[in-house]
Amino acid sequence: MPLLGLVPISVMLRLFFFSKDFGDKMVYPLIALFLGTGNQTANVPAAIVERLFNDPNMKLWDYDQDTLLPNQPTMYSFDCLHDFYEKWKDDLVAKGVSVRTNTQVHSVLSRSNKGVDLAIKNNNPSDELANEHFDHLVLCVLADDALRILAHTATRREKLVLGGATFYDDLTVTHSDSAYFKRQYETQFKPDLCAEPKSEQQCHQIASAKGESISSTSRQFNPMYYTYTYQHDPRLIEMSFNCSNYQHQFHKSPASPTVPFEPVYQTIFLDKRKSDLWTIDDIDKDKIIKRNWWHQLGHRWQHYLRVVPGIMFLQGRNNTFFAGSWTLVNMHEVACISGIAAAYRLGADYTKFDDFAQDFFVKYLLLSHGKLFSREEKKRKAKAT
Structure with a gap:
């Protein structure tokens, strides 16, 4: 390795x-x-x-x-998440936390071991900038955004490490064009593309895909994930999702999910520098719900020579911490752990939920902060007594 x-x-x-x-x-x-x-x-x-x-x-x-991936996806998304986050916010506010939305850091004025001074701006043209002092700054943003926010206060070390993260501009189109989807992808089971099964599990998967001998927990052929490959360069792809197949409320009966409306899809067109290859013009414009441009991390091997080993030398300097999945690998779990690690460095207690979670946290703390969890805990206990 x-x-x-x-x-x-x-x-x-x-x-x-x-x-x-x-x-x-x-x-x-x-x-x-x-x-x-x-x-x-x-x-x-x-x-x-x-x-x-x-x-x-x-x-x-x-x-x-034989099949590389034998297991069928079992994840779903949940509705009413807005209400969940609202209740979470209300609980934090009740505990004395100030939660500001519609607000941005206009600029970082100064950073030192005495704290951080920021120019804060509400997203209202009539509001003036307000200078505020904070003990610490935690940047839970992409690496290039962190550099943009830090601007003239960024150190040479920060420019070297954060500048090593490479991002690409991608476009997500949310739409309901089923005709486009059927032209681009295999939305129905095709026997001619299916090899002969070599195990009982594969027999069961094929039967489920055909709609035969389905148990109470099996599902028909209702894929969530799709990829479209450009024929002249198979390394370049487009990605799509059937968002309706993610919704738990449509799968009360796995054998016969019922979607009461035209399915909603998301198609991701990668790297705008390759936009001449995109099939976006084939989507019915009247069925496009929304377009979202976004920044995507490129996990090039250089990222693991420059950014990942270097981030520990930035954490805590000038009372500034960095968090985000880009500090390691683009996974939701890493994004969450990185925020927990920053909170831990600021004095929050780490509560062990299970061995799996703690092992992940300990490894991340060592790799991205250069801190041994056991040694840090000893220091905290000694300080408390």
Whole structure:
């Protein structure tokens, strides 16, 4: 792992004589879809792929020597999340936390071991800037946004580390064009694309896809994830999701989900520099619900030589901390852990939920903050007594 872990996936596949089709049709779409690495997937370190199959803290799938991925997705999204976050906010406010929305940091005036001075602006043209002093600053934003906010106060070290994170501009189109979706993707089970089963589990999966012998917990062929490959360059893809298949309320009966309206889809067009390849013009404009431009991290092997090992040397300096999935790997779990680690460094207690969560936290704290959890706990206890 230490020797080969940073080798890009594309190089690793060639070194071990995997076929080009295996990389183009299985590996690249798989990693691009689940890690959001987009069209930079071929440059992602091979260690990331290994961790996603073997590391209990990062593992997303089981491994099957015949099908690669034997398990069907079981995740769903939940409704009323706005109400959930509102109640969470209200609870924090009741405990004395000041939650400000519609507000931005206009500029960082100064940072030192005495604290941080910020120019704050409400998103109202008539409001003037207000200078405020804070004990600490935690930047839970992308690395390039952090550099933009820090501006002239950014140190050479911060510019070196944060500047090593590379981002690409992608476009997400939310729409209800089922005709486009059926043209682009395999939305129905196709027997001619299915190989002969080699295990009882595969027989059950095929039967479920056909709608045969379905148990109370099985589902028909209702995919959530899709990828579309450009024929002239199979490493470049588009990604789509059937958002309606994510909704738990439509799956009270897994064997016969009922969607009471035209399904809602999201199609992600990667890297605007490649926009001449996009199939976005094939989507019925009258069925487009929303367009969202966003910034996506490219997990190039250089990221793990410059950004990941360097972030620990930035944490806490000038009373500034950094958090976000870009500090390690683009996973929701890492985003959450990075915020917990910053809170811990600021004095919050870490409550152990289970061994799995604590092990993940301890490893992240060491890698991204350079702190040993056990040693830090001893210091806290000594300070408390």
